[in-house]
Amino acid sequence: MxxxxxxxxxxxxxxxxxxxxxxxxxxxxxxxxxxxxxxxxxxxxxxxxxxxxxxxxxxxxxxxxxxxxxxxxxxxxxxxxxxxxxxxxxxxxxxxxxxxxxxxxxxxxxxxxxxxxxxxxxxxxxxxxxxxxxxxxxxxxxxxxxxxxxxxxxxxxxxxxxxxxxLDVAGDAATDLSMPAVAEPAPVKAAQLQEAARLLAQAKHPVILAGGGAKRAAEALQALAERLDAPVVQTANGRGLMHQHALGVPASPSLVSVRALIEGADVVLALGTEFGPTDYDMYATGEWPQIQQLIRVDICDQQLSRHPALVPVQADAVAFATDLLAVLPADCAGTDGEIRAAETRAAALQEIGADYRGQVAVLGAMRDAVPGSLMVGDSTQPIYAGNLYYDHDRPGGWFNAATGYGALGYGIPAAIGAAIAAPDTPVICIVGDGGAQFSLPEIMTAVDENLSITFVIWNNQGYREIATSMEDVGVEVIGCDPTPPSFAGTAQSFGIPHVTVTTDPAEISAAITKNQGQGPRIVEITAPVFAPAKD
Known part of the structure; x- marks a missing residue:
C-alpha cells in the first residue's frame, strides 16, 4: 500500500x-x-x-x-x-x-x-x-x-x-523537500585578528563594549577582559555577562560616567552591539562617545558600515573572542582596569538618582531571592532603572522591550515563551499596571501550560514615566492615569495566587521566594502614585 x-x-x-x-x-x-x-x-x-x-x-x-x-x-x-x-x-x-x-x-x-x-x-x-x-x-x-x-x-x-x-494552496499535494542547508560560519580573517590583537595588547586603558550579540560568549569574554585588564560595559541586552566581576560595568553607555570611561580608553573593542541610540544616547542629546581607536565586531556587514571603525570585523562574537584569546600575548599593557571599572560603577549608580537606586535595589532583591532566574520586562519604571544600572547573574537572563522598538505589552507573553524554552528555570516577569493591561489575558496561557512564572506588577496607577516626561517640558499631563483593574480579583478569576507588597526589598524578596516553582502567580507592588504638579 x-x-x-x-x-x-x-x-x-x-x-x-x-x-x-x-x-x-x-x-x-x-x-x-x-x-x-x-x-x-x-x-x-x-x-x-x-x-x-x-x-x-x-x-x-x-x-x-x-x-x-x-x-x-x-x-x-x-x-x-x-x-x-x-x-x-x-x-x-x-x-x-x-x-x-x-x-x-x-x-x-x-x-x-x-x-x-x-x-x-x-x-x-x-x-x-x-x-x-x-x-x-x-x-x-x-x-x-x-x-x-x-x-x-x-x-x-x-x-x-x-x-x-x-487558502487554496495549503491543501494541495506537496513535492519532496530537500535536506536543510547547514551554514558554516566564515572564519575570522587572519589579518584583522592580528591587527586587533596588536592594538589591544599595546593598549594601556582598553575598554570592551558587550551587546546582545555577545550574550553567548560569557566565558571567552571574561577571559579576554582579564587578559587585557579591560572594563566591560554591558548594554541592556548584554547584562549578566560579567556578574559581580571586578571588571564588569553593568551600566548604560548613555550615562555621563560611562561615556567618560569609554572616551578615556585608548582602544575600544565593541562585541555584538549595534550602537543604537536607546543604549548609547537614550537621553537624545545628540552626543556620542568619542572613541579614539575602535575595533568593532558584528555579524552583520550593514551594521559595520553604519558606524565606521579602525578595524571592522564581520564575525560572530563568540568565535572572534575565542580566536583573539589564542593570539593575544599573556602579558598585555593594561594595568588599571579594575580601578576604572570600580570608579565607573560607583559614579553610574550615583548618577541615576535616589528613585532609580531604590528600584535597582528591588531588582537586586528579586535576583537574590531566585538566583539564576530569567527576568523579562516591559516598559515600566524598574525596567528603565535596570537598563540604566543593574547587574544580573545570568547571561541572556535580562531582556525587555524598553529599548529598540519599545512595544508595550511585551513582558507577559515574552515571559511565557521564555518559560517554555527553559522549563526548569524560574522566570520573573516585571510589568507596570499600564503595560500589563495590554496583554493581561495572556496569563491564562501560563495557566494552561502550568508555567512557573512570577508576574510582578509595579502598580503606580498610571503611566508615570510618560507623565514625568510631559511635566518636564511643560505639557499638561493628560491621558496618563488609566484606572487599573483589581489585580487580586484578576488573579482569582485566573485561579492563581496573588499577594500585594510594598516597595520594601525585604518584603518583595519574601513574596518572590514563597511558593516558587508552583505555577504562575501575581506579586503586586504598590508603588507611589504619580501626582501631577499643580500651580
Whole structure:
C-alpha cells in the first residue's frame, strides 16, 4: 500500500521539524486549518495565546532563551496585522522569528472583492517588517521558501521572516523537500585578528563594549577582559555577562560616567552591539562617545558600515573572542582596569538618582531571592532603572522591550515563551499596571501550560514615566492615569495566587521566594502614585 501524499501544509510542518523546531505558538483559524493538519500529527508542541500579538511576543521570548527561532502561526488579515508589532520588536532586537500566515485564495488577491480577512496586499505589508517574506504559489515554492526563511537565523544578523500560504494552496499535494542547508560560519580573517590583537595588547586603558550579540560568549569574554585588564560595559541586552566581576560595568553607555570611561580608553573593542541610540544616547542629546581607536565586531556587514571603525570585523562574537584569546600575548599593557571599572560603577549608580537606586535595589532583591532566574520586562519604571544600572547573574537572563522598538505589552507573553524554552528555570516577569493591561489575558496561557512564572506588577496607577516626561517640558499631563483593574480579583478569576507588597526589598524578596516553582502567580507592588504638579 503506497504512502499517502502529504499536503503543502503537512510538508511545511515536516520542514520545520527538520530544522529542529519543536514548538509553535498560534491561534487556529479557518485560513490555517490545513497547517494544523500537519501540526496535529507532528508531535510539535502547540501553545495557544489569547491574541496573535501574544503569539509573536511568545515566539520572541522563546527564541531569546533557546537560541532557536520562535515560530508563530497566524491567520490571514488581522492575524498578520496583529503580529506585525512583535515582528518589528524582533527586528529591532535581532531575534530569530518565523511567522507563517494564511492568505486568501490566489485568484482573489488584490481584487478588493470583500473576502473574509482581505487586505489590499498582505505580502507587501509583511515585507515592510520581515527580513524575507515568501509567497507559496505552488508546491515547488515551499522548499526554497523554507531555506530562505531560515537563512538569516544562521548567517548574519537574525530577525523576523515570513511565509504566507494561500487558502487554496495549503491543501494541495506537496513535492519532496530537500535536506536543510547547514551554514558554516566564515572564519575570522587572519589579518584583522592580528591587527586587533596588536592594538589591544599595546593598549594601556582598553575598554570592551558587550551587546546582545555577545550574550553567548560569557566565558571567552571574561577571559579576554582579564587578559587585557579591560572594563566591560554591558548594554541592556548584554547584562549578566560579567556578574559581580571586578571588571564588569553593568551600566548604560548613555550615562555621563560611562561615556567618560569609554572616551578615556585608548582602544575600544565593541562585541555584538549595534550602537543604537536607546543604549548609547537614550537621553537624545545628540552626543556620542568619542572613541579614539575602535575595533568593532558584528555579524552583520550593514551594521559595520553604519558606524565606521579602525578595524571592522564581520564575525560572530563568540568565535572572534575565542580566536583573539589564542593570539593575544599573556602579558598585555593594561594595568588599571579594575580601578576604572570600580570608579565607573560607583559614579553610574550615583548618577541615576535616589528613585532609580531604590528600584535597582528591588531588582537586586528579586535576583537574590531566585538566583539564576530569567527576568523579562516591559516598559515600566524598574525596567528603565535596570537598563540604566543593574547587574544580573545570568547571561541572556535580562531582556525587555524598553529599548529598540519599545512595544508595550511585551513582558507577559515574552515571559511565557521564555518559560517554555527553559522549563526548569524560574522566570520573573516585571510589568507596570499600564503595560500589563495590554496583554493581561495572556496569563491564562501560563495557566494552561502550568508555567512557573512570577508576574510582578509595579502598580503606580498610571503611566508615570510618560507623565514625568510631559511635566518636564511643560505639557499638561493628560491621558496618563488609566484606572487599573483589581489585580487580586484578576488573579482569582485566573485561579492563581496573588499577594500585594510594598516597595520594601525585604518584603518583595519574601513574596518572590514563597511558593516558587508552583505555577504562575501575581506579586503586586504598590508603588507611589504619580501626582501631577499643580500651580
Amino acid at each position: 503506497s504512502e499517502a501524499v502529504k499536503t503543502i501544509g503537512e510538508a511545511l510542518v515536516d520542514g520545520l521539524k527538520a530544522r529542529e523546531v519543536s514548538c509553535v505558538f498560534g491561534i487556529p483559524g479557518v485560513h490555517t486549518v490545513e497547517l494544523y493538519r500537519g501540526v496535529a500529527a507532528s508531535g510539535l508542541r502547540h501553545v495557544t495565546p489569547r491574541h496573535e500579538q501574544g503569539a509573536g511576543f511568545m515566539a520572541d521570548g522563546y527564541a531569546r532563551v533557546s537560541g532557536k527561532p520562535g515560530v508563530a502561526f497566524v491567520i490571514t488579515g488581522p492575524g498578520l496585522t496583529n503580529v506585525l508589532t512583535p515582528m518589528a520588536q524582533a527586528r529591532a532586537d535581532s531575534v530569530p522569528m518565523l511567522v507563517v500566515s494564511g492568505v486568501n485564495a490566489q485568484a482573489s488577491l488584490g481584487k478588493g472583492m470583500g473576502h473574509l480577512h482581505e487586505l489590499p496586499n498582505q505580502h507587501a505589508l509583511a515585507q515592510t517588517v520581515a527580513l524575507t517574506s515568501e509567497h507559496i504559489a505552488k508546491a515547488e515554492a515551499l522548499d526554497p521558501a523554507l531555506n530562505k526563511a531560515f537563512a538569516p537565523f544562521t548567517s548574519g544578523r537574525p530577525g523576523p521572516t515570513h511565509i504566507q500560504i494561500p
